[in-house]
Every structure is written in structure tokens, then in C-alpha cells.
Amino acid sequence: MRIGFTLPQFGELAHHPQHVTHFARQAEALGADSLWVGDRLLAPVDPKVGYAGTDVIPPEFRSALDPFALLTAAAAVTERVQLGSNVINAPWYPPAVLARALTSIDLLSAGRLLVGLGTGWSPEEYETTGIPMAERGRRLDECLDVLTAWWTQNPVEYRGAHWTVPASHIDLKPAARPRPPVYLGAFAPAALARAARRADGWLPIAPVGRKYAGSDPIAALTSTLAGLRETAEREGRDPARFDAILRVNPDADASVEDIAATIVRAESEAGLGHCFVELSYLTKDVEHSLDLAGRVLESARAR
Structure with missing residues (x-):
């Protein structure tokens, strides 16, 4: 089983961005197989939709670092781990802008990018980005079309209901050929x-x-x-x-043993051959995060 962990992105960890590269280097040295980011823009005071079936937003989401910046920082200081997003809320971004960012990160990491995309769940985040939430599924489909064209064609051209890419020369292609793997x-x-x-x-x-x-x-x-x-x-x-x-x-309240048992099952x-552990709710300190990561790796691989 390949086992990864989230980068220090949310909550108290987000207030110490200087620790991101330290965590990435040390997690790779511990034997982690992947490092991950999410995509949160804001935490509404009175949310119309809560998180994960609840009616509230976790306080950790009140502080969030940019996922593209974190993936770039991790790419620069690691050599082996894969770098994943779970998930980038694709409808928020013009697909060409998203394609440029993802291509750059894939090249910086020498082809280690795992692209995880989704549509999100927060009406307020859609309101803030100016994208109609009712269009999120159709916009994700168009985004997937553009990404495929951007990565596999040259010149690139796309004309959809929501997004357009005029016929353009796009010479820069991902290191992961023909394209990075895309998960939803x-x-x-x-x-x-x-x-x-x-x-x-x-x-x-x-x-x-x-x-x-x-x-x-x-x-x-x-x-x-x-x-x-x-x-x-x-x-x-x-x-x-x-x-x-x-x-x-x-x-x-989850223990290392609980987490390891879930991984083994x-x-x-x-x-499954790959998983990663969300650390945001378990720790407020990067050294504690690394300690937890090491103990999870040891416990899961000893079973």
C-alpha cells in the first residue's frame, strides 16, 4: 500500500507556511509515498450548506493556503513522492488557467502530479468566484475536455457553452506522458x-x-x-x-491504530493500493504532524 499525507494547509498549520517545505522533505524521508492538498476558499459565517452532511463548517477551513502554491513548494524540495490534489474545485477556474498551472507543477515535479478534481459543495464559494453553482457539472465536463486537448494536442482549440480556447500553439506539455492521471x-x-x-x-x-x-x-x-x-x-x-x-x-479522537486499521482494510x-491521511484535524504543529505520519506508516506497514 502506498501511503501519503496532507501538506500543512489548513487551520493553525496554515499560519506557518514556512514549515511546508520542511514537512514535505521530512515526510518523504520518513517513507511517505505522496503529499496532498485540498481547495478551500472561505468559511461562511452562516453557511447554506455545511461540510460532510453537517450544518457547520470546520474551524480549520477559516485558514487555508493556496493549493497550487503548496504543490509548487513541495515539488521544489522533494524527488520521489507523488503530489496530489483532493480536490481542486475545477469549475472555479478558467480551464486554460488551470491547465497552465497543472502543467507547470507536473514539469517542476518531473511528472509526479496526480490531478484530483471535483465540484465542491459550498454555495458561498461559488458566489464568491462568480460561477453559477447549478452549472458546476457541465463546467467540469468542459474543463476535462480542455485539459485533454491542452495536454495532447497542438495547436489547441476548444469552443464550448461556457469556455473557449481560440486555436493556439501550446508547446509546453506535461512531463507525465501523454498527460497526468486525472481522478475525480x-x-x-x-x-x-x-x-x-x-x-x-x-x-x-x-x-x-x-x-x-x-x-x-x-x-x-x-x-x-x-x-x-x-x-x-x-x-x-x-x-x-x-x-x-x-x-x-x-x-x-481517532488513534494511530484506528487510522492504520482503516488503511489495512x-x-x-x-x-486499494494507495491512500493518504488527512492530518488537518489531528494536529496544530508541524513536528506533531510528522510524528503522527511516522507512527501511521510504522503501524500500517507492521500489520
């Missing part, structure tokens, strides 16, 4: 169908902690992944090549 975060039926039809893989989530004791996220993702692979096969794709990378999302029961 998806939970609603239409989003899951899009992932099976268009993506290289899916980005599921497994919450860990006492309040989730009555649920079984590994069993749920195993069933969903099987359905996605069936859909991919119906679309004429090789289901064996449809991948998944799990985000282990622990509450503050994801491999043994769901057949």
Missing part, C-alpha cells in the same frame, strides 16, 4: 457516472473516529468501486485500469 471526487450518482466514464480513477473518503463507529466506509467504498468498474466496462473502458485513491479522514478488502 464523486458521491452523487451523476458525478460517479462521470468518474467511471471519463477519469482514470475515483477519490473516495473513509471517515475514522468514534462518531463513525456504527458505519463501515470500507464496505461502502468496496461496493461503489465495483459499480464504477462495471460502468467503466459498459463504456468500453478496461475496468482493471480504473483506479481509486482513498482519503482517510480522521476525527480528532482498504488494501485487504477493497484492493
Whole structure:
């Protein structure tokens, strides 16, 4: 199992951006396989939609560093780890701007980028970016079209309902040929169908902690992944090549053993080969983050 961790991006960790490169270097030295970012713009005072089925926004989201800046910083100081996004909220960005940023990070990292895209869930964030939330699925589809063209064609031209790229010479292509792998975060039926039809893989989530004791996220993702692979096969794709990378999302009360057990089950029961641990809710200090990462790696790999 490949095991990764989130970069220090949210909450108290975001107030010490000078520690990002230190964390990236040390996590790679500890044996981490990947480093990850998310994409949060703001934390509404009175949210119309809360986070993860709740009616509130986690206080950690009140402080957020830019995901592209963090991936760039990590690319500059590491040599081996993959660098992933879970997820970039693609409809917020003009696809050409997003393509330029992702191509640059992939080149800076010598082809280590894992592109994870989604649509987000916050109406206030869509209001702030000036993008109609009702168009988010269609805009994501167009973004995927533009990214594919940007990375595989030259000249590049695209004309859609929401975005346009006039015929242009785009000589700079990713180091990962023909393009970086693209994963989609998806939970609603239409989003899951899009992932099976268009993506290289899916980005599921497994919450860990006492309040989730009555649920079984590994069993749920195993069933969903099987359905996605069936859909991919119906679309004429090789289901064996449809991948998944799990985000282990622990509450503050989750132990290292709880996290390690979830990782082991994801491999043994769901057949997953890659996961990463969200550290934002577990620690406010970069050295504590590194200590947790080391103990999770040791516990998971000893089982």
C-alpha cells in the first residue's frame, strides 16, 4: 500500500507556511509515498450548506493556503513522492488557467502530479468566484475536455457553452506522458457516472473516529468501486485500469491504530493500493504532524 499525507494547509498549520517545505522533505524521508492538498476558499459565517452532511463548517477551513502554491513548494524540495490534489474545485477556474498551472507543477515535479478534481459543495464559494453553482457539472465536463486537448494536442482549440480556447500553439506539455492521471471526487450518482466514464480513477473518503463507529466506509467504498468498474466496462473502458485513491479522514479522537486499521482494510478488502491521511484535524504543529505520519506508516506497514 502506498501511503501519503496532507501538506500543512489548513487551520493553525496554515499560519506557518514556512514549515511546508520542511514537512514535505521530512515526510518523504520518513517513507511517505505522496503529499496532498485540498481547495478551500472561505468559511461562511452562516453557511447554506455545511461540510460532510453537517450544518457547520470546520474551524480549520477559516485558514487555508493556496493549493497550487503548496504543490509548487513541495515539488521544489522533494524527488520521489507523488503530489496530489483532493480536490481542486475545477469549475472555479478558467480551464486554460488551470491547465497552465497543472502543467507547470507536473514539469517542476518531473511528472509526479496526480490531478484530483471535483465540484465542491459550498454555495458561498461559488458566489464568491462568480460561477453559477447549478452549472458546476457541465463546467467540469468542459474543463476535462480542455485539459485533454491542452495536454495532447497542438495547436489547441476548444469552443464550448461556457469556455473557449481560440486555436493556439501550446508547446509546453506535461512531463507525465501523454498527460497526468486525472481522478475525480464523486458521491452523487451523476458525478460517479462521470468518474467511471471519463477519469482514470475515483477519490473516495473513509471517515475514522468514534462518531463513525456504527458505519463501515470500507464496505461502502468496496461496493461503489465495483459499480464504477462495471460502468467503466459498459463504456468500453478496461475496468482493471480504473483506479481509486482513498482519503482517510480522521476525527480528532481517532488513534494511530484506528487510522492504520482503516488503511489495512482498504488494501485487504477493497484492493486499494494507495491512500493518504488527512492530518488537518489531528494536529496544530508541524513536528506533531510528522510524528503522527511516522507512527501511521510504522503501524500500517507492521500489520
